[in-house]
Amino acid sequence: MRVALFLTCVNDALYPGTGWATVRLLERLGVEVDFPAAQTCCGQPQFNTGYRHETEPLVRRMARAFDGYDYVVTPSGSCAAMVRDNYPRIGAKALAEGRGPELADAAASLQNRTLELTEFLVDVLEVTDVGAYFPHTVTYHPSCHGLRMLGLGERPRKLLQAVKGLELRELDGAEECCGFGGTFAVKNPDVSLAMGHDKVRHALDTGATILCGADNSCLVHLDGILRRNHAPLHTLHLAEILASTEQHPYQPTTTGATR
Amino acid sequence: MSGTYLGLPSFPDAAHTSTHDTQLRANLTHATHTIRTKRATAINELPDWPQLRTAGAAIKDHTLHHLDHYLLQLETAVTNAGGTVHWATDADEANRITTHIIHTTGETEVVKVKSMATQETGLNEALHTAGIHAYETDLAELIVQLAHDKPSHILVPAIHKNRTEIRDIFHNEMAHWGRPAPDHLTDNPTDLAEAARLHLREKFLRTKIGISGANFMIAETGTLVVVESEGNGRMCLTLPDTLISIVGIEKIIPTFQDLEVFLQTLPRSSTAERMNPYTTMWTGTTTHDGPKNFHLILLDNGRTDTLADTTGRQALRCIRCSACLNVCPVYERAGGHAYGSPYPGPIGAILTPQLRGTTTPLDASLPYASTLCGACYDVCPVAINIPEILVHLRERVAEQGEGHRAERAAMRAATWLLDHPAALSAVERAASATRGLHPARLPLPGPAKAWSDARDLPDVAAEPFRAGWKKARGAGGAPRKDKDTPR
Numbered sequence: 123m124r125v126a127l128f129l130t131c132v133n134d135a136l137y138p139g140t141g142w143a144t145v146r147l148l149e150r151l152g153v154e155v156d157f158p159a160a161q162t163c164c165g166q167p168q169f170n171t172g173y174r175h176e177t178e179p180l181v182r183r184m185a186r187a188f189d190g191y192d193y194v195v196t197p198s199g200s201c202a203a204m205v206r207d208n209y210p211r212i213g214a215k216a217l218a219e220g221r222g223p224e225l226a227d228a229a230a231s232l233q234n235r236t237l238e239l240t241e242f243l244v245d246v247l248e249v250t251d252v253g254a255y256f257p258h259t260v261t262y263h264p265s266c267h268g269l270r271m272l273g274l275g276e277r278p279r280k281l282l283q284a285v286k287g288l289e290l291r292e293l294d295g296a297e298e299c300c301g302f303g304g305t306f307a308v309k310n311p312d313v314s315l316a317m318g319h320d321k322v323r324h325a326l327d328t329g330a331t332i333l334c335g336a337d338n339s340c341l342v343h344l345d346g347i348l349r350r351n352h353a354p355l356h357t358l359h360l361a362e363i364l365a366s367t368e369q370h371p372y373q374p375t376t377t378g379a380t381r
Numbered sequence: 382m383s384g385t386y387l388g389l390p391s392f393p394d395a396a397h398t399s400t401h402d403t404q405l406r407a408n409l410t411h412a413t414h415t416i417r418t419k420r421a422t423a424i425n426e427l428p429d430w431p432q433l434r435t436a437g438a439a440i441k442d443h444t445l446h447h448l449d450h451y452l453l454q455l456e457t458a459v460t461n462a463g464g465t466v467h468w469a470t471d472a473d474e475a476n477r478i479t480t481h482i483i484h485t486t487g488e489t490e491v492v493k494v495k496s497m498a499t500q501e502t503g504l505n506e507a508l509h510t511a512g513i514h515a516y517e518t519d520l521a522e523l524i525v526q527l528a529h530d531k532p533s534h535i536l537v538p539a540i541h542k543n544r545t546e547i548r549d550i551f552h553n554e555m556a557h558w559g560r561p562a563p564d565h566l567t568d569n570p571t572d573l574a575e576a577a578r579l580h581l582r583e584k585f586l587r588t589k590i591g592i593s594g595a596n597f598m599i600a601e602t603g604t605l606v607v608v609e610s611e612g613n614g615r616m617c618l619t620l621p622d623t624l625i626s627i628v629g630i631e632k633i634i635p636t637f638q639d640l641e642v643f644l645q646t647l648p649r650s651s652t653a654e655r656m657n658p659y660t661t662m663w664t665g666t667t668t669h670d671g672p673k674n675f676h677l678i679l680l681d682n683g684r685t686d687t688l689a690d691t692t693g694r695q696a697l698r699c700i701r702c703s704a705c706l707n708v709c710p711v712y713e714r715a716g717g718h719a720y721g722s723p724y725p726g727p728i729g730a731i732l733t734p735q736l737r738g739t740t741t742p743l744d745a746s747l748p749y750a751s752t753l754c755g756a757c758y759d760v761c762p763v764a765i766n767i768p769e770i771l772v773h774l775r776e777r778v779a780e781q782g783e784g785h786r787a788e789r790a791a792m793r794a795a796t797w798l799l800d801h802p803a804a805l806s807a808v809e810r811a812a813s814a815t816r817g818l819h820p821a822r823l824p825l826p827g828p829a830k831a832w833s834d835a836r837d838l839p840d841v842a843a844e845p846f847r848a849g850w851k852k853a854r855g856a857g858g859a860p861r862k863d864k865d866t867p868r
Contacts, residue, residue, distance in 0.1 A: 129846055131799065135809050136839045138846035142867050149866075156858035157850045162799040170753060172775030172785075173792040179800045211769070266754035299710045303752025308828035310393050310750065312400040315835050316714040317752075346836030349821070 126156050126188050128196035128205075128236065130338075131163035137338045139374070143365035144197045144239060147254075150365075151247055155195075160187035166204040171305045174212060178225060181212055185228035193246065194236040197361045199268020200337050202238040207271050209233060238268060239361060240277040240336060250280045255368040257287035261330040262360075263321065263344070265337035266299050278336050278360055285363060291328035295320070302343035318347045326355055336360045386531070386721050391746040395719035405541055405716050412540050413707045419653035420704060420760070426655070427645070436642045438764040441698035444600075444633055445688060451600040451633050452679065458603025462665020464675040471682050472502035475627055478678050479504060479592070480511045482625055488513075488589050491625075494607060494614040495519035496594030497701055498627045498680055500532060500723035501736070504592070515592065516558070516584045518613040520577050527554040533717025533725060535703040536651050541716055544568040551576050559583055581613060591621035591672065595628045596700065597643060598677075601636050604664045605677070608647060608657040615661045624663070624672035629680050631688075631697040643700060646762035650702035683736035692773045696731050698763040703728075705757035705767060711750055720747065727757035731770040739778050748774035802847075809845040816841040 125148065129141045141157075148155050165180035184205065188194045196202050210233060213226030243249055262282060268274045282290050301307070301317025308314075322344060325333045333348075333355055335341045341357040348355055358372075366372035389395065399405055424430050444451055456466045469475035475498075483491060491508070493499065493515055505515045505526075517526045521539040525532050528550045532538030539547070548568040555562040560580045566572060593614070595605040605626055607614050618624060634640065648657040666675050688694050706712050706726030717725035721743045722733040730747045739745045748771050751757075757767045779785045798805050812819075821837040823829040832838065849867055853860065860866060 134846045135812065136842060138842045138844065138849060138867075141846040142849070146866055154858055157847070157854070159847060159851070159856070160802060162802055162805055163795075165796070165799075168792050168796060170772055170775070171788070171792065172748075172772065172777075172779035173789065174776050176789075176792045176796045179796055183800055208772075266752070266756070270755035270759055297756075299752050299754035299756070301710070301752060303754070305828075306749065306752045308831040310396060310711075311831040311834065312393070312397045313711050313714045313750075314752075316400045316406075317710050318836075342839045343836065345839065346832070349837040350835060 123153065123193070124156065124191045125153050125193045125195055125242075126158055126191040128161060128164075128184075128188065128194045128201065129157065130196060130198045130201045132339050132342065133197065136342065137359065140197050140338055140359040140361050143359070143361040144195070146370075147252060147361060147365040148195070150367075151243075151249065151252060153247070156191070158187045158191075164201045164204045166201060166208075167304055169204065169208055169212070174215065177212060178216065181209055181225055181228050184209075185231050188232060188235070192235065193242060194232065195239055195242045196236065197239045197359060198337050198339070199238045199265050199272050199274060200339055202236055202241075203267040203271035205232050205236040238272055238274065238336070240268075240274055240281055241272070243281060243364075244277045251284035252281065252364050254285040254364045254366055255287050256285050256363045256366045256372065258332050259289045259291055259328075259330040260332045260334050260363065261291045261293045261325055261328040262296070263293060263300060263325070263333060263335045263340065264296055265335055265340045268336055269297060274336070281364060282334065282360070286368075288363070289330075291330045293328055294324040296324075300340045300344055302340045304339070307343055314343070315347070318343055322347050322351075322353065322355075326353060331355065332363075333357045334360055334363060386723075389721040389743050391742040392715070392719050392721070392750040393746060395721070396715035396750075399716040399719050400714050402716070404543070406714065408541055408543050409713050409716060412537065413713050416537075416653060416707045420650060420707065423649040423653040423655065427649070433642055433646050434762055434764050437646050437700075437762055438698055440634055440639045440642060441763055444635055445631065445694060445697055448630065448633070448688065451635055452630060454600040455598055455603055455633055456679075458601065459665055459675075459677050460603075462603050464603070464665040464677055467676060467678045469627075469678050469680050469682070472680075475502045475678050475680050475682070476504055476507035478676075479625055479627065480508060480513065482623070482676050483508070483513055483590055484511070486590060486623055488623075490514045490516065490584075490588050491590040491592050492516050492518050492584050492588045492617045492621065493522075494591070494593035494617045495522050495538075495609070496592070496627065497535065497723055498594040498629050499592065501629075501682065502627065502680065504627070516581075516588070518581050518584065518617055519609070520574065520611055520613075523577055523581065524550055527551065527558065531718060532723060534706060535701050535724065535726070535728075536706075537703075541718070544570060544573060547573055555580050585613075585616040585620055589621050590623045590625065591617040593618055593624065593626045595626055595632055596647065597640060598628055598633045599635075599637050599640065600633055602664055604637070604662050606640065607659075607661045608644070609659045609661075610652060610654075610657060612659050615659050618661050618663060619671050621672055623674040623676070625676045625678065627678045627680055629682070630684050631699075647700050647702050650700075650704040650760070650762040683738075687735040690735070693731070693735050693770050695765045696728070696735060696770060698765055699728055699732065700763060701728075702762055704760040704762065708756040708760050709751075710754065710756070711752065715750070720750065727751060727767045727771075728765070731765075731767055731774060734774050734778075739774070739781065745778045745782055745784075748772075748778055806845070806847055810848060812841045813843055813845060813848075816843065
């Protein structure tokens with residue numbers, strides 16, 4: 123089984139720790155992981171802001187970069203949903219505009235092989251207990267695209283519940299959007315912040331010390347609010363929790379030390 | 382659409398004000414969360430909900446595909462039943478036809494059933510200009526009208542008001558419109574309802590003309606259907622001598638049997654009721670009962686243009702249940718008025734720019750008034766993929782808008798960079814090398830400021846993943862003997 127890590131642009135530049143955690147976790151479970159260097163970004167920021175044509179080179183790039191792999195695994199529900207839900211749409215529109223089946227073929231080549239990390243773990247590897255150890259109180263925010271576009275359901279929470287030492291606290295209004303929404307966060311900053319503050323308040327109410335998510339793009343928004351308010355709560359990607367073991371516990375790779 | 386909404390600020394500007402209105406936020410959060418929970422319970426009672434949803438979407442899609450056929454069938458059926466059918470291409474024409482019919486009768490007052498179509502055409506304002514008083518009889522519409530306000534929700538137009546505010550409106554305004562509010566009116570809901578009942582009863586018994594929309598029009602029989610909860614609608618539809626119904630052409634369904642799907646999905650989605658308390662149906666005119674004259678005005682007002690758009694036309698399936706408003710986190714914070722049209726919330730964000738175009742700053746901002754979280758699509762009883770249409774309309778806005786020139790340039794630059802991994806790597810390395818200099822807050826204008834006004838900027842990684850991977854693993858996937866995976 124050849125598995126490619128589709129890291130995503132946000133993780134590459136801002137959260138490499140999530141990438142390394144994903145690699146460590148998968149290799150611990152016996153999976154050979156490759157990182158095709160030709161990958162960059164799925165094009166979601168362009169597409170969701172209304173620049174479909176600007177997305178097209180990136181669809182082609184993604185298809186080329188991940189050609190030949192049995193699975194393309196990504197620690198981002200949002201980017202997986204972009205590939206699975208929106209790529210076919212981009213291909214179909216190019217076809218309808220009389221530009222041939224090339225983009226549709228590129229989209230189709232990725233559609234069924236691209237999986238979000240928890241889908242790969244639960245559905246392909248068929249594990250929920252990944253042998254992790256994480257002695258902290260955690261609350262989980264299910265990001266919208268993973269939740270609704272991919273239908274991740276209980277997979278992330280089942281994985282968390284199996285982690286030794288971890289206490290999972292229920293998050294009030296968990297399935298409500300955190301207010302990030304890509305460029306929404308800057309095009310509608312007031313509403314975005316109002317939503318983010320409500321999410322943060324609910325997370326603080328749980329008394330947990332870690333706010334966990336499976337999408338760093340939501341966490342970058344929530345973390346920005348938490349840090350601005352010096353709140354006693356840290357955001358962390360699910361992969362970092364699942365990668366943590368008693369021998370090699372989680373250590374922050376990017377800290378606020380530069381500030 | 383209605384002139385009353387023109388000239389309003391763009392969505393972000395309106396939301397800037399409304400998100401800081403703590404009373405409004407509290408009213409909306411309380412109301413939407415209550416109805417959201419009740420709706421979920423009502424839906425979960427039905428084991429065949431997914432099938433009903435699919436059936437509803439299929440009936441609407443079929444009808445929209447053959448709209449010309451069913452509209453002509455409806456016209457014939459209504460005419461044969463003694464009604465008169467008028468066709469209105471836009472709001473002005475619908476208002477002109479209505480005004481003319483009323484002038485012909487010599488009346489100067491009308492009672493109205495709550496109607497989205499007449500909100501859309503701005504009928505009340507048009508009638509006022511023509512010297513005709515239009516009285517809203519739905520409780521929430523009455524509150525909004527007495528307050529000289531605008532509706533902020535499809536189903537609960539006064540959702541932004543709490544009962545104390547309503548008491549004050551009744552106390553201060555009712556006397557100017559008819560029977561005054563009782564002395565010492567309290568904010569008890571029963572007392573408020575009784576005050577409205579007494580005020581409205583006078584209007585029902587006196588007024589000779591009723592104006593309505595319709596939830597459905599049945600092509601095969603020419604029957605129109607209004608569903609409601611208060612009974613005021615039935616009074617307006619049955620008591621006056623003349624009934625004028627102004628209905629969007631997308632409200633049509635082919636057969637009586639098709640109605641059974643929507644009479645299950647609409648009340649559960651909108652008010653979380655198993656069935657709605659009043660279902661009133663009328664077919665032309667009937668001797669010795671009900672209105673003696675019936676006029677049906679079929680309203681286009683941008684609907685055929687919407688129909689021509691293969692992605693956007695899904696919006697015409699909408700049965701105005703407002704479930705999407707009640708689950709929308711953006712609507713909950715921004716409030717209905719920010720959407721600048723009678724159709725607020727997610728459905729408004731896709732319907733208004735299609736019916737009205739995207740030429741004003743307000744209309745062009747509506748497709749961006751969403752995080753694309755998808756909660757609206759999940760609850761829609763006719764499966765309108767609202768996020769898909771939002772993105773589709775954003776493309777339209779971005780392509781036409783001069784204001785998007787800088788954004789397009791930035792997106793193109795980003796695409797170029799992302800299509801050249803070596804260049805991307807260089808930029809990432811530069812960002813990492815200077816990371817100690819990056820401030821958590823930016824004193825810059827534009828998007829960066831919008832982010833950092835209230836959120837810290839993220840740290841840039843000391844070493845981007847792709848650089849670390851190349852160092853540790855080279856081109857392949859296996860760890861190098863001399864290197865370890867960074868912890």
